[in-house]
Amino acid sequence: MPTGDSAAYSMLPPTSARSSVGDIERMTTSSSDDAASSQITLQSYSSSSRKSRIDPRIISDAIIGLSDGLTVPFALTAGLSALGNTHVVIYGGLAELIAGSISMGLGGFLGAKSEAESYSATQLQTRKKIIADQAGVEEDVKSILDDVGLPDDLGEQVTRCLIDGSEERLTKFLMRFEHSAPEPPSNRALVCALTIAMGYFVGGFIPLLPYFFVSGDDVKQGLLWSACVMVVTLFTFGYVKTAAVHGSSDLHLVWKGIRGGVEMTVVGSLAAGAAMGLVVLFSGESDSV
Structure with missing residues (x-):
C-alpha cells in the first residue's frame, strides 16, 4: 500500500482524468466569459437600438407639419402669383x-399639454379606484388577462401578484393595458411644437x-419653376410617407407608395389651383369695378 508522497499521488486522478477536469474547467470558464461577453454585447446592442430608434410621435408631428407646409403655402404663393409681382x-x-x-x-404645444393633462387625470382616477374599489380592480385585471388568453391558474397567479404588489406597478399595468395610455415624456409639448413648426416652415x-431667382416682373417663370419643384416634392413626400407606414419590401408595397405619392400630388395641385383661381377671380372683379 503506498505511503507518503506515493500515497498522496495515488489519491489523485489519472493524468487523462486530470486533463479532462482541466478541460472542463477551462470550457466552463470560457463559456462563462463568452456568456458575459454576449450579455454585454446584447445590452450594448439593445441600448444603441433604443438610442437610434425615433419616437413615432415625432415622425407623426413631422408629417403633420410637412403635409400642411407643402400644401397651404404652395397654394398661397400660387394664388399670389396671379398678381404679377x-x-x-x-x-x-x-x-x-x-x-x-x-x-x-x-397648436401642437397645446395639444401635447392636453394629452399630458388627460394622462395625469386618468392616472389619478386609476389610483383612487385602486384604493376605493379593490374588488373591482381585481375584476379589471382578470378581464385584461382573459383577453390575453392566459390559462386560469397562471392568470390567477398574475392577478394576485399585481393586486398584492405595489400600487405603482398596478397603476402602470392598468394605464398601459386598460386605458391604453402610455406615459408622455416630460418634454413632449416642446418637442411637438418645435417639430410641427419646423416641418411647416421647411415644407x-x-x-x-x-x-428668389427670377426678376421682379417675371412671376410666371417663378410660378412655373415653383410648380415643377412642388410636383416633385409632393410626390416624393407622399411616397416616403406611405413607404414609412407600409414599407417597400415588395412590388405591391412599391406601387402603394407610388399611389400615395400621386394622391399627395393631386391634393396639393388642386389646392394650389383653387387658390390661384380665386385670386384671379377676385382681381378680375376688382379691376372691373
Missing part, C-alpha cells in the same frame, strides 16, 4: 410661413425658393 409673392409667402409656423407650433419654404 414676384416681391408680393415672396413677402406674402414669408409672412404666411412665419405666422403659420407659430400657429401650428402653438412651405420650398415653393418660395424659385421666386
Whole structure:
C-alpha cells in the first residue's frame, strides 16, 4: 500500500482524468466569459437600438407639419402669383410661413399639454379606484388577462401578484393595458411644437425658393419653376410617407407608395389651383369695378 508522497499521488486522478477536469474547467470558464461577453454585447446592442430608434410621435408631428407646409403655402404663393409681382409673392409667402409656423407650433404645444393633462387625470382616477374599489380592480385585471388568453391558474397567479404588489406597478399595468395610455415624456409639448413648426416652415419654404431667382416682373417663370419643384416634392413626400407606414419590401408595397405619392400630388395641385383661381377671380372683379 503506498505511503507518503506515493500515497498522496495515488489519491489523485489519472493524468487523462486530470486533463479532462482541466478541460472542463477551462470550457466552463470560457463559456462563462463568452456568456458575459454576449450579455454585454446584447445590452450594448439593445441600448444603441433604443438610442437610434425615433419616437413615432415625432415622425407623426413631422408629417403633420410637412403635409400642411407643402400644401397651404404652395397654394398661397400660387394664388399670389396671379398678381404679377414676384416681391408680393415672396413677402406674402414669408409672412404666411412665419405666422403659420407659430400657429401650428402653438397648436401642437397645446395639444401635447392636453394629452399630458388627460394622462395625469386618468392616472389619478386609476389610483383612487385602486384604493376605493379593490374588488373591482381585481375584476379589471382578470378581464385584461382573459383577453390575453392566459390559462386560469397562471392568470390567477398574475392577478394576485399585481393586486398584492405595489400600487405603482398596478397603476402602470392598468394605464398601459386598460386605458391604453402610455406615459408622455416630460418634454413632449416642446418637442411637438418645435417639430410641427419646423416641418411647416421647411415644407412651405420650398415653393418660395424659385421666386428668389427670377426678376421682379417675371412671376410666371417663378410660378412655373415653383410648380415643377412642388410636383416633385409632393410626390416624393407622399411616397416616403406611405413607404414609412407600409414599407417597400415588395412590388405591391412599391406601387402603394407610388399611389400615395400621386394622391399627395393631386391634393396639393388642386389646392394650389383653387387658390390661384380665386385670386384671379377676385382681381378680375376688382379691376372691373
